[in-house]
Structure formats: C-alpha cells, structure tokens
Amino acid sequence: MALYKNGAFVDDRWRALPEGEAAPVSGHAIFPFDWWREERGAFDGSNVPLGVRVEPGADLAEIAADIKRFSVIALVFPKFGDGRAFSLARLLRERYGYEGELRAVGEVLSDQIQLMQRCGFDAFEVTDAITEKALREGRIPGVAHFYQPSERKEVPVGSRPWTRAPG
Amino acid sequence: MPQIVSANRLTDGIVVFLAASDAWVEGIAGARIFDDKASLEAGMATAGRASAENIVVDVAPVEVAQTPRGPEPKHIRDRIRAAGPTVRTDHGKQAAGL
Amino acid sequence: MYRYDEFDAAFVADRVAQFSDQVRRRLAGELTEDQFRPHRLMNGVYLQLHAYMLRIAVPYGTLAPRQMRKLAFIAREFDKGYGHFTTRQNLQFNWPALKDVPAILGHLAEVEMHAIQTSGNCIRNVTADHFAGAAADEIEDPRPYAEILRQWSSIHPEFTFLPRKFKLALTGAPRDRAAIQTHDIGYHVTRNAKGETGFVVYAGGGQGRTPMVAHKIREFVPVEELVAYTQAIVRVYNLDGRRDNKYKARIKILVHEMGLEKFKAAVEAEFAAMKPDELKLPQAEVERIRAYFAPPKLPPKPARSEALEARKAADGKFASFVEHNVTAHKTAGHGVVTISLKAIGAIPGDATAEQMEAVADLAETYGHDEIRVSHEQNLVLPHVALDDLPTVYDALAKHGLATANIGLISDIICCPGLDYCALATARSIPVAQRISEHFGEGARAKEIGAMKIKISGCINACGHHHVGHIGILGLERKGVETYQVTLGGSGDETCSIGDITGPGFSEQDIVGAIDTIVDTYVANRRDVSEDFLTAYRRLGMAPFKKALYERDTGADI
Numbered sequence: 001m002a003l004y005k006n007g008a009f010v011d012d013r014w015r016a017l018p019e020g021e022a023a024p025v026s027g028h029a030i031f032p033f034d035w036w037r038e039e040r041g042a043f044d045g046s047n048v049p050l051g052v053r054v055e056p057g058a059d060l061a062e063i064a065a066d067i068k069r070f071s072v073i074a075l076v077f078p079k080f081g082d083g084r085a086f087s088l089a090r091l092l093r094e095r096y097g098y099e100g101e102l103r104a105v106g107e108v109l110s111d112q113i114q115l116m117q118r119c120g121f122d123a124f125e126v127t128d129a130i131t132e133k134a135l136r137e138g139r140i141p142g143v144a145h146f147y148q149p150s151e152r153k154e155v156p157v158g159s160r161p162w163t164r165a166p167g
Numbered sequence: 168m169p170q171i172v173s174a175n176r177l178t179d180g181i182v183v184f185l186a187a188s189d190a191w192v193e194g195i196a197g198a199r200i201f202d203d204k205a206s207l208e209a210g211m212a213t214a215g216r217a218s219a220e221n222i223v224v225d226v227a228p229v230e231v232a233q234t235p236r237g238p239e240p241k242h243i244r245d246r247i248r249a250a251g252p253t254v255r256t257d258h259g260k261q262a263a264g265l
Numbered sequence: 266m267y268r269y270d271e272f273d274a275a276f277v278a279d280r281v282a283q284f285s286d287q288v289r290r291r292l293a294g295e296l297t298e299d300q301f302r303p304h305r306l307m308n309g310v311y312l313q314l315h316a317y318m319l320r321i322a323v324p325y326g327t328l329a330p331r332q333m334r335k336l337a338f339i340a341r342e343f344d345k346g347y348g349h350f351t352t353r354q355n356l357q358f359n360w361p362a363l364k365d366v367p368a369i370l371g372h373l374a375e376v377e378m379h380a381i382q383t384s385g386n387c388i389r390n391v392t393a394d395h396f397a398g399a400a401a402d403e404i405e406d407p408r409p410y411a412e413i414l415r416q417w418s419s420i421h422p423e424f425t426f427l428p429r430k431f432k433l434a435l436t437g438a439p440r441d442r443a444a445i446q447t448h449d450i451g452y453h454v455t456r457n458a459k460g461e462t463g464f465v466v467y468a469g470g471g472q473g474r475t476p477m478v479a480h481k482i483r484e485f486v487p488v489e490e491l492v493a494y495t496q497a498i499v500r501v502y503n504l505d506g507r508r509d510n511k512y513k514a515r516i517k518i519l520v521h522e523m524g525l526e527k528f529k530a531a532v533e534a535e536f537a538a539m540k541p542d543e544l545k546l547p548q549a550e551v552e553r554i555r556a557y558f559a560p561p562k563l564p565p566k567p568a569r570s571e572a573l574e575a576r577k578a579a580d581g582k583f584a585s586f587v588e589h590n591v592t593a594h595k596t597a598g599h600g601v602v603t604i605s606l607k608a609i610g611a612i613p614g615d616a617t618a619e620q621m622e623a624v625a626d627l628a629e630t631y632g633h634d635e636i637r638v639s640h641e642q643n644l645v646l647p648h649v650a651l652d653d654l655p656t657v658y659d660a661l662a663k664h665g666l667a668t669a670n671i672g673l674i675s676d677i678i679c680c681p682g683l684d685y686c687a688l689a690t691a692r693s694i695p696v697a698q699r700i701s702e703h704f705g706e707g708a709r710a711k712e713i714g715a716m717k718i719k720i721s722g723c724i725n726a727c728g729h730h731h732v733g734h735i736g737i738l739g740l741e742r743k744g745v746e747t748y749q750v751t752l753g754g755s756g757d758e759t760c761s762i763g764d765i766t767g768p769g770f771s772e773q774d775i776v777g778a779i780d781t782i783v784d785t786y787v788a789n790r791r792d793v794s795e796d797f798l799t800a801y802r803r804l805g806m807a808p809f810k811k812a813l814y815e816r817d818t819g820a821d822i
Binding site: 083094095119146162 | 286545
Binding site: 177178179182221224225241242244247248252253258259 | 291745
C-alpha cells in the first residue's frame with residue numbers, strides 16, 4: 001500500500017486503528033466510525049491529530065460536531081463501482097466545510113482518481129500495482145475540460161457558469 | 168451431456184470455440200468435445216489461461232449434442248451464438264458457412 | 266440545433282483520447298476485463314451475443330444530415346452496412362471490433378458526436394419529444410434544457426458510479442411523446458400563474474422487472490433551478506439507493522421503499538442545503554443555448570397545399586401516407602413527417618447505410634437540415650413544406666421508407682432480443698416481423714386503428730412492453746421461447762402499466778393470440794372512434810381473457 005498525495009507518493013504517518021483498540025496518545029490514528037463515536041469523550045480538550053474512517057452508508061450528521069477536529073477523513077470505496085464516497089466527499093467539503101486531508105481508501109484505481117479529486121479527495125491509498133505504476137509515471141487518466149463546478153481549484157471557462165478548466 | 172468451451176475474442180468480440188489443438192476457432196464444427204467432467208475442467212483451465220492472457224473473454228462451457236454435422240448446442244441461445252442472428256442469415260457464421 | 270464550441274469539441278477529443286488509452290491498456294493486458302467493463306460501458310461498448318456492440322448517443326434524438334452521413338459511413342466502413350435505432354433515440358452498431366472503436370469515436374467527434382454515457386451506471390443519454398420545436402401542441406421546445414442537462418451530466422465526477430443507470434426525459438407539450446413517466450426523472454415543461462417557464466418534475470418511474478409509473482415530486486421547478494434540483498435528486502439516490510441487489514437498485518425502488526413523502530422531503534432538504542447560486546442557470550445563458558434551437562425560418566404558406574391535395578386525390582397510397590405519417594406543424598403549410606423504420610416484415614429500427622443517406626439528402630433538400638430519431642424507433646423530418654411532400658414521399662418510397670403505418674399495429678417497438686442481445690431470454694424481432702406481416706398495412710390495419718405493440722426479449726424491458734397497448738415479453742421456459750402478453754399499458758401522459766393476460770403463448774401461437782385480442786377489441790368497441798386503449802380501459806381484462814383462454818375449452822356449450 002502506498003499513499004499518494006499532492007502529486008507524489010509520501011510516507012504515511014497514519015495508522016488505521018482496529019475497532020476496540022485504544023488510540024496512541026500521540027494520535028495519528030484513523031478511527032473506525034463507530035469506535036470514534038464511543039471513544040470521542042477520551043479526546044475532549046486534547047488536540048492530538050485524529051482521523052476517522054467513514055464507510056459508505058454512514059450518516060455524516062453523526063460526526064458533524066467533530067468534523068473540524070479531524071486531520072484525516074478516510075472515505076471507503078469497498079468496490080470501485082460503489083460511488084457513494086463521491087457524494088460523501090462533496091458533502092464534507094461543501095456542507096461541513098472540512099478542510100483537512102480527504103483520503104480515498106479501498107479499491108482506488110487510476111481511472112477514478114480524477115473524479116475523486118474533483119469531489120474533494122486529496123490523498124489516495126493505492127494498492128493496485130498498475131495504478132501505482134501509472135501514478136509514479138505521472139499518468140492520471142482523465143479529461144481537461146469539465147462541465148461541472150468541482151471541489152478542486154479550477155477556473156471557469158467561457159460564458160457557461162458550469163464549465164471549468166484545470167486551475 | 169457432452170460440452171464444448173466457448174468465448175469471445177478480445178480484439179473483435181467474435182464468438183470462438185476451443186479446438187483440439189488448444190487454438191480458438193470461429194466454427195463450432197472445429198470445437199473440441201469434452202465428454203466428461205475431468206476433461207471439461209482441463210479445457211476450462213486452458214480457456215481460463217487464454218482469458219488471463221487477454222486472448223479471449225467471457226469463457227463458458229456449452230452443452231451440445233453430437234450430430235453428423237458436428238456439435239449442436241442444446242440451448243437456443245447457444246445455437247444463435249454459433250450461427251448468427253436468425254433474422255439476418257446474411258451475417259454471422261452462418262453466412263460464412265461455418 | 267446545438268453546435269459545439271471549442272470547449273465542447275476539446276472535451277469530446279479528451280474523452281476519445283481517454284477511452285482510446287483505456288482500450289490500449291485493455292489490449293495490452295494492463296486492465297482486466299472486470300476493470301475495463303465499466304469503462305467500455307461508459308463509452309457505449311457492450312459485448313453482445315455475436316460481437317461487441319457500440320451504442321452512439323443521439324442527444325434528445327436530434328441529428329443533422331452530416332451526422333447521419335457519418336453514421337452511414339461508419340456502418341459501411343466498420344460494420345456490416347446497417348445500424349439499429351433504439352428506444353433511447355440512439356443508434357447501435359452490432360459488429361464493431363474493439364480495436365476499431367477508438368477510430369470510430371474519432372470519426373464521430375468530427376461531426377460532434379460521441380458514445381459517452383450510453384451505458385453504465387451513470388446518467389444516460391437525455392431524451393426528449395421527437396417532435397420538439399415543430400409540433401403544433403408544444404408549449405416550449407424542451408431541447409435547450411435537455412442540452413444543459415446533457416452537458417452537466419457528462420463525466421459528472423460525483424454521479425459516474427451510481428447504484429444503477431439513470432435516465433432523464435423531457436417533454437414540452439401537453440401530449441407526452443417522450444414517455445417521461447417511465448423515466449428515473451421526467452420533466453414536463455409548464456408555465457406558472459405568472460407565465461414563467463418551469464418544470465413539473467416526476468421521479469421514480471421505470472420499466473424492467475418491477476415497472477413503476479413515476480411520481481410527481483414537484484409541481485414547479487423554475488428554469489434557473491433545473492440543474493440544482495436535478496443534482497439534489499441524484500445525490501439522494503447516489504447516497505441512499507440500494508447497492509445490494511442490482512434488480513432493486515433503480516431510483517424507483519428507493520422511492521417505493523422510502524415512501525413518496527419521505528423521498529420528497531429528502532430531496533427538498535438536500536436542495537435547500539445546497540450552496541446557493543453555484544448551479545443556478547443564468548437567463549442569458551439559457552437564452553444563448555436556446556438560440557441554437559431556434560426554429561428554421563419557414564416561408565409563409567397557405568394552410569392548404571394544392572400540390573398535396575392533387576396527389577392525394579390521385580394516389581391512395583400517398584393519401585394514406587399523409588394521413589398516418591404526417592403530423593400538424595406549428596407553421597401553416599408545413600408538416601412533421603415520420604419516416605417508418607417498420608416496413609412490413611422488416612426489423613424494427615434497422616436502417617441501411619443507403620437509407621441513412623437517403624434521409625440525410627431529404628433533410629438537406631426539403632427538411633431544413635434536421636432529422637430526429639424517435640423512441641418509437643422511427644426517423645422524423647420535423648420541418649417539411651406540404652408542397653414538397655409528394656417529392657419527399659417518392660424519394661422515401663424508392664428506399665423502402667414510405668410505409669404508411671405510423672401509430673398503427675405494425676409500427677412495433679422491438680428490442681434486438683435473442684438474435685443479438687446477450688441478456689435476452691427469447692427472440693423478439695421474429696415475433697414483430699410475423700405480427701407485421703399478419704396485419705399488414707392494408708384495410709385491416711386501418712380498421713384496427715391506433716395501436717402500440719411493444720416487444721421485449723427479456724425482463725429488462727428495452728422494448729417497453731409494460732407500456733404497450735399490447736405488450737409482449739419473451740421468456741424462456743424449459744429451454745423453449747414463450748411469450749407473455751400484457752394489455753392496457755401506455756407511455757403517454759396517461760401512463761399505465763399493462764396487465765398480464767395469463768399464461769404465456771408459444772412462438773407458434775403468439776401471433777394467433779394477438780389476432781384474438783385484436784378481434785375481441787374490434788367486436789367490443791363502441792365504434793371505430795374508440796381506440797384499443799380506451800376500449801380496454803372501459804372493458805377491462807375479462808373479455809380478452811375469455812377469448813384467449815376459453816375459446817377451445819367447450820365452456821360455452
């Protein structure tokens with residue numbers, strides 16, 4: 001597994017915390033969603049870096065009050081064809097104003113990365129070897145003309161308010 | 168019931184059958200017939216390798232009856248696959264005399 | 266019609282390059298079939314029974330002659346000289362090689378066409394009334410809105426991996442010719458009390474194995490909110506639609522299981538919470554896009570054409586063509602000509618390259634450069650002067666395109682069925698051909714009057730059988746094709762799902778069964794003005810059931 005962020009593979013300082021395990025005092029643990037809801041009290045007043053892992057189907061409202069507390073939110077793609085995390089990502093960015101790392105985990109393939117970026121993801125846990133190779137070679141398949149506003153820095157083009165070009 | 172192994176060729180999608188030589192042929196007459204479970208498993212394994220090597224896709228066994236004209240699929244779907252559209256007999260394998 | 270600007274052209278070029286690279290990676294073995302399948306589907310490439318199939322988008326069914334010529338060229342160069350117009354107003358080629366698809370897409374891009382999102386679990390080709398911009402009964406041409414929705418939904422980053430496919434349809438006339446209530450979202454153009462344009466929005470319609478008529482979820486969505494409101498619906502669906510069972514994954518099941526009121530509330534809550542303004546459509550931009558769809562400047566003509574009347578008086582076949590295939594136009598002295606792709610005994614929706622070119626010629630010379638594809642699998646010349654009809658008719662006749670049967674019993678919607686389709690359970694085309702030959706286009710067909718027969722070769726219902734006045738569903742029972750019949754379905758503004766008559770019929774008996782149904786209708790109708798659907802709705806199933814299942818039992822003796 002390799003973490004791709006800001007155009008490069010980087011060391012991952014975060015650890016996925018198993019359900020039921022106490023978080024290290026230094027933080028940098030990504031809580032399972034339900035485990036976080038049980039453990040959150042332990043972190044009142046603490047500002048160690050924390051993360052949460054959100055499975056598709058989760059109700060973001062249940063962690064709404066904590067969202068700014070997280071440095072990493074990992075959204076899961078159990079299969080690449082399960083697109084719920086695209087909507088969750090947009091909601092986190094748009095509605096909950098989340099500005100931390102939004103990490104795609106699960107089945108993350110090169111052809112989905114541009115879509116993920118446009119929905120607000122900025123970090124990708126890559127397990128697929130061909131995807132890793134493509135990213136290392138700087139190849140992210142996609143288009144350079146878009147018909148929707150997105151969560152990425154892009155620039156409006158022409159008179160249509162919905163058209164965008166890469167920023 | 169005897170079976171043959173069928174697939175579609177990756178590059179053009181054309182229906183092909185696994186022949187005795189382990190090659191893929193377009194005509195059902197050239198299909199290798201598997202009479203028992205063990206030989207069919209071996210045939211499917213060969214086909215699976217061809218699939219993994221991206222030569223064919225959608226590998227599947229097909230039940231056939233042996234006739235003097237060669238193997239004839241039991242199901243209408245497989246008969247149409249082996250011949251071509253019944254409403255356009257000028258196209259498909261039937262048009263090529265396969 | 267809409268013309269690409271540099272941005273649109275560059276987008277399609279990007280997409281061709283992207284898909285060409287995906288094909289290259291697949292052929293090189295860098296993508297497995299499982300990984301490649303969603304990409305090829307998102308670009309309209311299926312693996313069918315005999316070969317790949319390529320489905321090309323014809324947005325809201327509008328085609329220019331140069332585009333039709335390009336389709337003819339591709340049919341000859343890369344296929345077997347013909348194509349199939351579908352119930353989503355698209356065109357399918359049955360025999361393209363995967364390795365040729367990038368080249369085909371390159372040719373299509375030259376005429377502002379593509380295959381984007383003609384399959385896959387995404388927002389599909391947007392459909393609209395095939396008479397849009399021409400029909401006398403229209404409130405407003407819905408195509409500018411369809412075009413805006415087409416653009417917004419193209420490679421939508423959030424909505425490319427929905428639970429299942431998602432279909433939008435629009436109509437701008439009180440008479441619904443676009444079957445909007447059988448769509449995931451249907452938009453009916455309307456005007457509010459202040460005279461402002463907007464949409465009545467329907468959601469949750471669909472056919473397939475669980476047919477449902479859409480529910481009205483909003484009486485009025487103003488034009489400026491069209492995209493925003495659509496996003497709210499699709500987002501609710503993307504998050505909450507079922508993904509555990511693909512047969513329960515369409516939005517119709519979500520609406521059904523949530524309950525209409527809860528679903529409406531969820532959409533309204535999402536809509537209210539959206540960032541204001543981002544997706545609002547500025548009026549100036551709507552107007553700019555609308556200008557592309559401005560009707561051609563038709564020269565003023567008297568309502569009555571002497572040339573037409575003279576030919577009608579002299580030629581019964583021509584008179585019949587005018588009666589059945591020509592619809593009232595907004596502009597006096599003009600007509601909307603429907604070209605039947607249902608010649609008696611022909612394959613519904615199929616057209617040869619030569620026929621495509623003949624239609625392109627006519628559109629150029631007599632039709633102000635416009636062609637439409639109808640979801641009923643016919644072609645339309647929307648703007649023809651009545652004076653030109655005799656010439657147009659003669660040219661169509663030369664190419665086997667002048668069958669005078671629009672709306673009659675032989676104007677059958679039919680999916681490709683087991684002759685081509687990998688999902689089919691029975692053949693549908695031969696049944697359509699035999700029904701067409703049985704009833705023909707003569708006196709009996711006219712005596713029967715308005716009749717929509719729709720045939721699907723499997724439960725997925727691409728042939729719209731649920732909304733056929735008579736629907737036929739081909740199934741397999743113990744290795745044998747069998748045909749279930751439904752009565753009383755309708756895809757128009759009075760949308761209803763047909764009722765199953767009872768046990769199915771064999772391939773041999775199906776035509777006889779249809780004959781019995783037709784005879785029962787003719788014997789029981791009030792008079793010739795009561796069409797089949799009206800009569801069925803009055804009579805109910807009983808007389809038909811009796812005629813179908815009790816005739817040879819001696820029950821009456």
